[in-house]
Amino acid sequence: MVDRIGVVGASLAGLRTVQALRREGHAGRIIVVGDEPEPPYDRPPLSKQFLVEDWEEERLRFAHAAEADPATEWRLGQPVTSLETGPLGLELEDGSRLRDLDAVVIATGARARRLPFGRGLEGIHTLRSLADARALRVDLASSRRVVVVGAGFIGMEIAASCRQKGLEVTVVDPLPAPLVRGLGPILGERVAKRHREAGVAFHLGVGVEDFEGDARVVGVRLADGTNLPADLVVVGIGAVPATDWLATNGIEGARIEIDNGIRCDATGFTGCAGIFALGDCARWDHPRDPANPRFEHWTNAVEQADVVAQRIVKGEAPDFAPVPYVWTDQFELRIAIVGEVREGDEMRVGLGSLEDDRFLALFGREGRLTGAVGFKRPRQLNACRKRIAEGMGFGEAVEALL
Amino acid sequence: MPWYRVPQCDALAANGRVTAEIGGREILVCRIDAGLVAVANRCTHSAWPLSSEPIEGNEIVCTLHGARFDLRDGCPTAGPASRPLATYPVEFRDGELYVSL
Ligand SMILES: Cc1cc2nc3c(=O)[nH]c(=O)nc-3n(C[C@H](O)[C@H](O)[C@H](O)COP(=O)(O)OP(=O)(O)OC[C@H]3O[C@@H](n4cnc5c(N)ncnc54)[C@H](O)[C@@H]3O)c2cc1C
């Protein structure tokens, strides 16, 4: 029987797992260890309302009953340094050990990727944690010119937020349009248009070569020789799964595979007795997608938590075969994406046009509906998510959904 | 807390819901299984208007990112919202609809 459960990572995936375990009827002890000192909080607002509306930190905090539950222990501000197998245990940085665990759930998320240069220069930021956001917000208050490196979701959200605060903003990316990976070039360009209208400048199709400055950054040098003056730089070039602590320690003999995330079956089981993983740090088998992608999406962590909890409490759970879902808010744009948008996909737009701020775009490949993007079209987009899961034909989808 | 009359309350009979701006606040009044309720019309997650969002039983679903709220007490029951919707006393008097803010 599973009695004592250790959860590594006290954020969205960790907290939601605790809640789901209790819903599934787990009455035993749960010990959650997290390296951040703050109680669990929500990350999406860090690049949005926390910067634009100066949200109080309190507002980010997840309200949850597990805080007051005597059977759940929170060990915060304390990184786990290694995982011991057979018997299962965790070692914490302060040297203390949690022993005799019946299950371990790894929910360590991801860390912001950094550039190999500019180390030690002041004024260069990444954004992943509340500590990062705090430092960024303080530094923005005394800055005028901001360069954002990376035109992915987080980079573009930060660009919009900084512009809304009245700062001069330039976005740099080696790809020819922003958000290409999430939205494809046409919709990426649609978002760029909104940013340009607001006064955001872009240097696309060119990479960053170096940062200028002695103690503090004063500029960004691009591969084409351009020198962009900057008081502050935000690097938003993606995230890497936080699995380094596992890779270097303590899993000798355990059959945990780490390859762009902790590999799991379609229920979050690592293949090593009693060890599970979910959220941004994990890459699950996907019954319908041979690429077995790793998702860094809010909703994915929440949905996986239900599956892992079932798997732990009941010993089994149905294979999870999600159609991915992610949202992004930039200026007044409310964008959400279901499924996947790939280069070369067919695209049809309806329920509005690309010129409007409300429309639905469907994407198809090999005759099937494979992705959809909604600009302020949440209900219609949710319907697409179901239809993609059912394998609806693209022609039929265009008829029925647009 | 003063009572305010909600204009165009015919919509309530026709659609089961009516929205109004009262004292600078957007209010949604709707009829659910549990009776008549009045709540703030903006999702506490990212301020999406709830006026035409689906109601299932006693819950309203904010389809923008999937938050659900129990309309009886405004409390979030699922999804990304952590804070409750503000709720307001509401009643019919002489065929007119009133909320108290
Ligand atoms: C700025 C920002 C904006 C975002 N916006 C959106 C959005 O608009 N829409 C969307 O769908 N998604 C968004 N996301 C993504 C979403 O927040 C993540 O998918 C989600 O946080 C994943 O949850 P997680 O618990 O798996 O990982 P995380 O939230 O990263 O949590 C992992 C936790 O584990 C801790 N940890 C790591 N290593 C250890 C260790 N060895 N010991 C103990 N603790 C450890 C970490 O410090 C962290 O607290 C955004 C992310 C960021 C950073």
Ligand code: FES
């Ligand atoms: S605005 Fe309602 S769920 Fe996000």
